[in-house]
Amino acid sequence: MSGPVSGTNRSEAVWWQSGTVYQVYPRSFQDTDGDGVGDLRGITARLDYLAWLGVDAVWISPFYRSPMADFGYDVADYCAIDPLFGTLADFDTLIGEAHRRRLKVILDFVPNHSSIEHPWFVESRASRAARKRDWYIWRDAGPDGGPPNNWLSNFGGPAWTRDPATGQYYYHAFLPEQPDLNWRNPEVRAAMHDALRFWLDRGVDGFRVDVIWHLIKDEGFRDNPHNPDFEPHQAGINRFHQTYSCDRPEVLDVIAGMRAVLRDYGERVLIGEIYLPIERLMAYYGPELGGADLPFNFQLIQTPWRADAVAALVAEYEAALPEGGWPNWVLGNHDQPRIAARVGEAQERVAAMLLLTLRGTPTLYYGDEIGLGHVPVLPERAQDPWGRNEPGHGRDPERTPMQWEDAPNAGFTTGTPWLPLSADADRRNVETMRDDSRSILTLYRRLLSLRRDHPALSIGNWRNLTLDTDLAAEVFGFERFAGDETLRILLNFSTREWRVPLHERGAWTILLSTHAGRTGERVEGGLALGPDEGVILSPVGG
Template identity: 75%
Template sequence: MSGTVWWKSGTVYQIYPRSFQDSNGDGVGDLRGITMRLDYLAWLGVDAIWISPFYTSPMADFGYDVSDYCNVDPLFGTLEDFDELIAEAHRRKLRVILDFVPNHSSIEHPWFTESRASRSNPKRDWYIWRDPAPDGGPPNNWLSNFGGPAWTRDAATGQFYYHAFLPEQPDLNWRNPAVRAAMHDVLRFWLQRGVDGFRVDVIWHLIKDEGFRDNPLNPAFVPDLPEINRFSQVYSCDRPEVFDIVAGMRKVLREQGERVLIGEIYLPIERLVAYYGEDLTGADLPFNFQLLSTAWEAPSVAALVEEYEAALPDGGWPNWVLGNHDRRRIADRVGEAQARIAAMLLLTLRGTPTLYYGDEIGLANVPIPPDRVQDPWELNEPGHGRDPERTPMQWEDAPHAGFSVSEPWLPLSLDAAKRNVDEMRDDSGSILTLHRRLLHLRRDHAALSIGGYRTVSSPAELSEDLFVYERYEGEATVRVVLNFGDRERRLTLPGGAVWIVLLSSRSGRSGAHEAGELAVAPSEGLILAPQNRS
């Protein structure tokens, strides 16, 4: 695999810095804390870490409201701490990917302070300002993703500014060349400090309809959905001009060699794949979040994989995500037993997988008492908060699970004394051990990391809960068998062949030889290879 681009063969591990490791006892994770845990990440077997925002911020949305793109918020440390983190990560052959938040800044960013100073200010057009509607209200019907109108009136100048999220997060005007140039310089600042790539926040939002037309009603809207779903966002995001913006970012990254550009994109597959760009000039990895909402059953997952593989442009490299800081944890969605199947699926499908911190120990969503709610979305629209999937990493059976010497900013799970790295690390049957074995198996078998993909499940097998597929590279073939059901199922292996179990999601079966009819236990996953073949 020496000739393979690193972000194709590797695995990305997302770190939410507030919740990974606190080094200074204030109850909030920081950059030095991440550096403290790099040996664990190298042991685990991931190849790159993606760090959610740590830039200077008033923290209205926990760092996704940036007031200085080229500095570290004191809550997380200093630029010197970041430089040390980069150096120590690279010493362990770990790549570092940063979150880039270009759609909006903080209301406290100096750019916005100038922009709102007067209608004639040179930076007025760096943000999106519009006159009121004839009735004096917002310019159109666009809604905020966090509830309520997406427009806030500025009393001093009499115009409204647009914010796709909180009023404290005004959207930048990417139609302005000066904005593009300034944000490209931000990318260069971090690239020159050694960053290996960026995950671009809400990349599909960057360009808005030039005429600011009203979004049409969404006929599928139901009251229990977040209010943003009341309208179809056809004019407020995913505009055709955005692809030129993405291509420009990619060009800046390539100035520094092989760097990766990842785009956060919550869109259907046919729109998602467009972000690879014409002739692959767009994002290297438009994030594929389809597994976050697909029914957890063999036929649905198999159909999704086939649809996605068929939709990829020639040369487009796939990627898969099962969890992140905005969505329910996978163990919460599918249950503890099926979380093992989810791990095997994520780490054996073709493409680059992204693993969310804590998923490797089976951490589920943690209930948050009302008096400890932090997320502004939950405060605006109760029932849609993201705190439960952002709770601290659990390291050991110690006060505050080894995350901090003080009370953490969010509570730990009730089973933290057992669900932690130290308790699971040497347990051959733990979900942590399963993740580590999967990650190392990917490195040992090119078929799993860079090989091709083909489905071998029959319709009958799918209806019986089994999803079976193969990964192959040259003469090497690896077969993956996943039981999505709660009953034992049987599978006929190819006639005459003897298969070795490289890994089972259940302890004690790895290394076994199988032929003829294969029994697959409830919620069991198996990785098989033909005998005498790599």
């Protein structure tokens, strides 16, 4: 057994360390006006469900005014609600009702790029002498008359678009409708800080910052180096290593500026979206933790679903954390195939237990708690611009509507839903599953309840269990502990039963199993861990 990894205690922990975050994609959560698209009033209407489920914070994907080229990630006004989602009054009601239920509210903040229709960009492109010209990234053509360098868009094709009126190219890391802001310009930083204050003044509890590692680009705009490992089935962006187009060291200064804004408002959280290897991810905690509170850790999404691979990942991640850095874990989001689609129905329960028992802050994605998996979307109903640019990379299947009840459109809308529901929506919905003791929804709720009731799970330390070689290849075991309490977690990633020795501490009680009927069972000497089963054990007598 390895030694303990440093944790914290409940008296020292802030809410985002001990709590659980639940991501809502507002287009798909609840529609109240019958247009087939979710809205802010719909989120408010479902707050009682979130409180019942047992989460602590709701993170809401963008609802700002937008032409919706990328469904809100192309912002035309950082301080306005798009009419599709409602009004500022609707938002104020939402945040008031959330706080009344002791739920925190985290907003998505999209500072890397705006919409092409944002007044800032309209002014910037008016002429080369425009006052806001330097608010965006403009460059002359390359020597061959084409784009200034070889940078590619994350959504396919070149990352530079020529503007006929001025003859220069503007940079867009994503769609041409999403021009990148120039964060080297202090006026841009000041304007974006004001946008943060606008929402903080309305009571929000923090921000998830979109593509935070993209905010600063190489000052010399050097070509990105070729990726010798690129394979044709990969997205085009992988043709080059993004050495100069993102993840520049100066970005930490930008993040520190955002942190300074939030610091004036008390215990607010700053979460950074960062798809980088562990060694680079850790840099975003920043010098003396001046970076993001939680640089999003997507490693579980990218790691092979095997016990030994996941165990090695957890150990590597924990060992890499800087002093004072708080871990976090994510199994899915609006950009990634759902966990049930990746690991299958049997293992999705093991995945739930893994997410909610690892040390650190977990983020749940709406619908995962009812086991929503891959929902096929026919080409004629496809919505995602990335999927249209690069077939096979569309994100529609992970954005389909939440399924609430056995009713038309699963209770999501009285109109036509913007994306289809699952074929089994009559059974896979909250109403049908909430009173079923065997459902995955019940499992999630019990796991969240255990996190609240047991400091060992919410803020305790972590240590790996040393298992024999054959067992460790299929079973991941670890302990969480705080004060006098120790809990042991055993997760079977295989389809066969394993006998796991329990020599230490005498007898144990199963606090919770992913398989029905085992809670409260007393075990001693060894545990018969069933296929695709996870258990949380507590030693008898403490």
